[in-house]
Amino acid sequence: MSQEPENYSSTPAVCPYSGATLPRQSVSNFEASETTTVASKIIAPPADANIFYDPLTFADYDHPYDVYRQLRDSAPVYFSPRLGVWVLSRYEDVQAAFKNHEQMISSKGNDIDGTHDSYGKGNLVAQDPPRHTALRQAVRRVFALREILSKEDGLREVARELIRDMKSKDSVDFASDFALPFAFSASTSLVGLPKKDIPFLLEHLVRSMERSVGELGVPEDAAVSNEEAEVYIQEVVDQRLAEIAEGDDINRSDVITQVVAASEKGKVDADEIVGLTHLIYSASIDAPSALLTNIMYVFDKFPNMVKFLRETPSMIPQFVEEVLRYETPGQNVSRQTTEEVTFQGITIPADSRVMLLQGSANRDERVFENPDIFDITRDFTKASKIISFGDGIHACMGAPLARLMAKVAVEELIAQGDEIRIVGFPQRWAKQLVRGFSFQPIKFYPAN
Ligand code: HEM
Numbered sequence: 001m002s003q004e005p006e007n008y009s010s011t012p013a014v015c016p017y018s019g020a021t022l023p024r025q026s027v028s029n030f031e032a033s034e035t036t037t038v039a040s041k042i043i044a045p046p047a048d049a050n051i052f053y054d055p056l057t058f059a060d061y062d063h064p065y066d067v068y069r070q071l072r073d074s075a076p077v078y079f080s081p082r083l084g085v086w087v088l089s090r091y092e093d094v095q096a097a098f099k100n101h102e103q104m105i106s107s108k109g110n111d112i113d114g115t116h117d118s119y120g121k122g123n124l125v126a127q128d129p130p131r132h133t134a135l136r137q138a139v140r141r142v143f144a145l146r147e148i149l150s151k152e153d154g155l156r157e158v159a160r161e162l163i164r165d166m167k168s169k170d171s172v173d174f175a176s177d178f179a180l181p182f183a184f185s186a187s188t189s190l191v192g193l194p195k196k197d198i199p200f201l202l203e204h205l206v207r208s209m210e211r212s213v214g215e216l217g218v219p220e221d222a223a224v225s226n227e228e229a230e231v232y233i234q235e236v237v238d239q240r241l242a243e244i245a246e247g248d249d250i251n252r253s254d255v256i257t258q259v260v261a262a263s264e265k266g267k268v269d270a271d272e273i274v275g276l277t278h279l280i281y282s283a284s285i286d287a288p289s290a291l292l293t294n295i296m297y298v299f300d301k302f303p304n305m306v307k308f309l310r311e312t313p314s315m316i317p318q319f320v321e322e323v324l325r326y327e328t329p330g331q332n333v334s335r336q337t338t339e340e341v342t343f344q345g346i347t348i349p350a351d352s353r354v355m356l357l358q359g360s361a362n363r364d365e366r367v368f369e370n371p372d373i374f375d376i377t378r379d380f381t382k383a384s385k386i387i388s389f390g391d392g393i394h395a396c397m398g399a400p401l402a403r404l405m406a407k408v409a410v411e412e413l414i415a416q417g418d419e420i421r422i423v424g425f426p427q428r429w430a431k432q433l434v435r436g437f438s439f440q441p442i443k444f445y446p447a448n
Pocket residue numbers: 106110124125126136190279280283284285287288291329330333334388389390391393394395396397398399401402
């Protein structure tokens with residue numbers, strides 16, 4: 001009697017896809033049978049073959065994290081051949097660059113594609129001291145913690161109304177039915193824009209976020225849409241100026257009133273008003289709405305977490321912080337060097353564009369243990385705080401509002417008691433800087 005090989009399957013194998021019976025064969029050879037294309041001889045590729053970072057490649061929209069890890073480990077000071085920009089990926093270097101506003105300036109733009117070029121002079125985020133200091137000071141009161149916390153009840157009411165509306169619809173897109181209108185509602189009251197204009201502003205935002213995956217630059221319509229927004233903001237500012245001239249309250253804490261008041265005192269130039277307002281308006285929409293969709297993504301990925309949060313709501317702020325780390329809504333910003341700057345022993349020349357990868361820094365294993373694991377028990381200390389809101393003189397002014405919006409949204413969404421699932425295929429924003437979804441179909445299922 002012939003002896004069968006030790007690992008020979010005694011029953012015929014069945015193809016898991018077609019259900020067809022496959023010829024009996026050695027189990028160990030199954031994967032590498034003669035029908036596969038596995039190389040007969042392994043030839044090692046050059047060491048840098050899978051280190052290629054270009055934020056515009058589809059792979060990076062899809063899943064940037066393995067490339068980030070390769071950069072951190074093997075090329076922490078990387079030069080992107082396609083874009084001609086330097087890239088910093090380790091937490092230590094990203095944070096140092098944020099803090100080095102003298103050698104790494106913002107006034108040549110803080111992104112790689114000139115998104116903010118049309119914002120005009122008052123664009124705070126693309127200014128260096130001393131103008132930056134003056135502009136930031138002009139809107140400081142808008143962001144005072146007391147002012148922000150006083151918005152909680154209003155935000156909650158809006159969240160409840162949007163959830164009610166979503167639940168009454170057959171088909172729900174969380175991005176356009178919740179994340180964007182929620183962010184617009186918060187933004188218009190913060191900035192002092194009329195709520196009735198939200199549909200116009202929404203249309204403008206969607207156009208201005210348009211980009212082509214794989215291609216650098218702002219498409220013409222996106223640039224036109226930014227210019228239209230500036231014209232619109234100028235009209236609202238002029239109207240507010242007229243109201244104030246007629247004796248209306250100059251002490252309101254919204255951005256437009258505060259900027260107009262600062263301009264009356266000579267602290268903000270007349271031609272800086274619109275750019276400053278536009279920057280705050282757009283900063284208060286794109287990243288916060290991306291964060292909300294990332295929360296929904298995490299809800300869908302870890303449904304047991306939703307149950308846990310419902311039973312343990314005190315952990316919601318910690319959950320929000322971990323989403324901000326795990327799926328960083330603003331993946332990168334850029335700076336321009338004024339002189340040579342050295343990181344990890346590598347010198348970046350003067351006049352170079354440098355990208356700071358916050359999305360990678362937030363996954364740096366040198367700072368965060370098991371960074372690819374979603375873990376809401378992390379201890380975010382001074383040395384391991386998330387870098388999602390930047391650092392140094394340009395650190396995000398809206399961080400407390402973004403955290404509050406996210407907390408309220410999570411509380412209200414989980415209070416429903418329903419299971420929420422992503423049902424359908426979501427779409428990401430094509431603007432490389434923003435990681436979040438422009439379309440995210442969901443369904444509410446009554447919990448058993
Ligand atoms: C999840 C939400 C948000 C994220 C991830 C985020 C991220 C950031 C980052 C990374 C910066 C620094 C940019 C740089 O250094 O070049 C920044 C700046 C800024 N953000 Fe945010 N932001 C968020 C929400 C908001 C909100 C809600 C507002 C306003 C209500 C806001 C207003 C600003 C402003 C005014 C600056 C400019 C600060 C300066 O240049 O001095 N942000 N943000």
